[in-house]
Amino acid sequence: MKNAFYAQSGGVTAVINASACGVIETARAHSDKIGTVYAGQNGIIGALSENLIDTSKESAADIKALKHTPSGGFGSCRYKMKSLEANKAEYQRLIEVFQAHNIGYFFYNGGGDSADTCLKVSQLSESMDYPIQAVHIPKTVDNDLPITDNCPGFGSVAKYIAVSTMEASFDVASMCATSTKIFVLEVMGRHAGWIAAAGGLVDENIPVVILFPEIDFDEPKFLAKVDANVKKFGYCTIVVSEGTKWADGRFLAEQGTRDDFGHAQLGGAAPVVANLIKEALGYKYHWAVADYLQRSARHLASESDVEQAYALGEAAVEMALAGKNSVMPAIIRTGNNPYTWKIGSGELKDIANVEKMMPKNYISADGFGITAACREYLQPLIEGENYPPYKNGLPDYVVLKKQLAEKKLPEFKI
């Protein structure tokens, strides 16, 4: 009977631990077929450095609590393995560690880069004669993986951005007669506007202008749109993606400013947009940058996101037990009203290094909003609430013991 290895990869989310929970609970339910689940301490680096967290030392209650705990419970990392040709020693090391701990299943929980690493590991049987089954579990707030309807982590960010846009708009609407008329919210998404699009899910009586990374920033057209909203509604809310660029390719967030000592000053896109409006139109503004708050906000997670993250972890183990390799379980949408979905799957060769962009017909003709098609796609992903338990006014998130398995190999320089 083989043991399993599980690792979290890349930026963490509000629900990646729900996938971990799905993997570990399902493996425990099949203890006749699968041994210990070892989790990489800080992702794949934990495998290379033989820092393997023995998840069998964690109580059932703590593993269950992962389902309502944001962040990466075992630690994650940004570390992309090179190709087999470029760094064969790393793959050799992986095999040594897997062999030393009798690991036959590899579960990798991440985005596009991770799918590529997972693909390479899935080929180790062939390329380096080590028998292993590798299954990728999708995760990314960027929502850019192909085949799956959406990516766990995205739905909860979308819900956070939609709710925050709505709440801040209510605030500004009640003050705009004599005070702030402009509110700018900066959201994540360097390459794609999926997250920014979520700002368009609020009621259509709320004037929201969205700045997408897909659309070159057209200052005069933007200012005219904002001004028209203020004249009609009394105020305007702007949701700007961190990846929004001028026509010449520079990010809005590159302010070209220097502090008193001549150091380049890094800012956000939100204050830049707010200042442009102030200079041109004179309106009083406020701005916010949500940053990590948006992706860690488990307190406001989307129910479908939590359930899908768990189901994908569960499906990954079931696929491995069914003898599959080099695959990824995926969400297949089967209906919109009401939203229904099932688990399907894709081949890693069709997933690795393929980026799913937002369809062009999801952005409205003027470039500042979302279309009905986009709303139809996004709407179900923010539906349902899934609150964590609270203790003393704060969410009762779990911190695992993270006890390491005994090392059996000499140290390895990463």
Added chain:
Amino acid sequence: MKNAFYAQSGGVTAVINASACGVIETARAHSDKIGTVYAGQNGIIGALSENLIDTSKESAADIKALKHTPSGGFGSCRYKMKSLEANKAEYQRLIEVFQAHNIGYFFYNGGGDSADTCLKVSQLSESMDYPIQAVHIPKTVDNDLPITDNCPGFGSVAKYIAVSTMEASFDVASMCATSTKIFVLEVMGRHAGWIAAAGGLVDENIPVVILFPEIDFDEPKFLAKVDANVKKFGYCTIVVSEGTKWADGRFLAEQGTRDDFGHAQLGGAAPVVANLIKEALGYKYHWAVADYLQRSARHLASESDVEQAYALGEAAVEMALAGKNSVMPAIIRTGNNPYTWKIGSGELKDIANVEKMMPKNYISADGFGITAACREYLQPLIEGENYPPYKNGLPDYVVLKKQLAEKKLPEFKI
């Protein structure tokens, strides 16, 4: 039988509408003693301009929904009435509007400046021979009103900041081995560190450094503290109040930077702090500015905050019906474990223009954290959850009809 006037004043909060709900529902329950409640459209300006929202036109369900709706349902404003001597015409106008609409009760829902206006109105019987009873209802996220244990609006902001600090810290903790080690969250509070202090409510195993407006920013000491946390915990979270200042009195947020066109660039305190750390210690950072998100986040309101906001609105009407004038209902804390409170009251002359600062013994000796006394005070204020209902994945907040009463007077130039 006299009618009543109610107005919202200053920056809105997640629970000011709960006070409005308390006022209107209680007045409706005493329809034998109190007539129509008129609400000022956009605060006191609605009284001066005779834009009176007739709340009797709103359904019971919509008034009830105010209890779970953030922002100012009737509109608020930043408008401080001058003294009676400086602008007697304004007070004369108020009396004309009150007379025209048979208004004998004045309920003003705001912070320190509003208490001052309410005090002046309460003296109109004496000074201008117009019989009116004025009752102030406390509201301010700044938590700086005297006599009351705390101010409605503050508890919910404190909960939002504590939860967000916790969630972002979990995020950074799971990435810090190979990526971001510093997270900076900027919070409101230009004069007092009440809101920043809430960042200290997280578990003591989370390394949080707080920058208070009460403490001059000591860069070398701050950097040493941050570095020590990174070395011990692997990461450090910083909660910085927008009001934090250098020893020479300049705000941290005044960056002194210019854009490509030579315009002064306005930034936040968070990016300044993050850049200082990067320059000195080289750690990778992320930063967020919560801005209006923190005060409008009804989705994460504190249960005690909602209940107190409602109870104070209710008490204001009861005090008026009992013949009181120039008073403010207040929260009196009667116990900490468990938290118990009752409604008391104070005289407006003791409240107007008095600012309650954070006690010195609430800030830890090194100036970067909160003391046990502070935690004991703050802890009950964030306890309990009070979720709004949701519809299609978004909170089901109410937008009132806001039908205006017919005008009876000529226009007045404000």
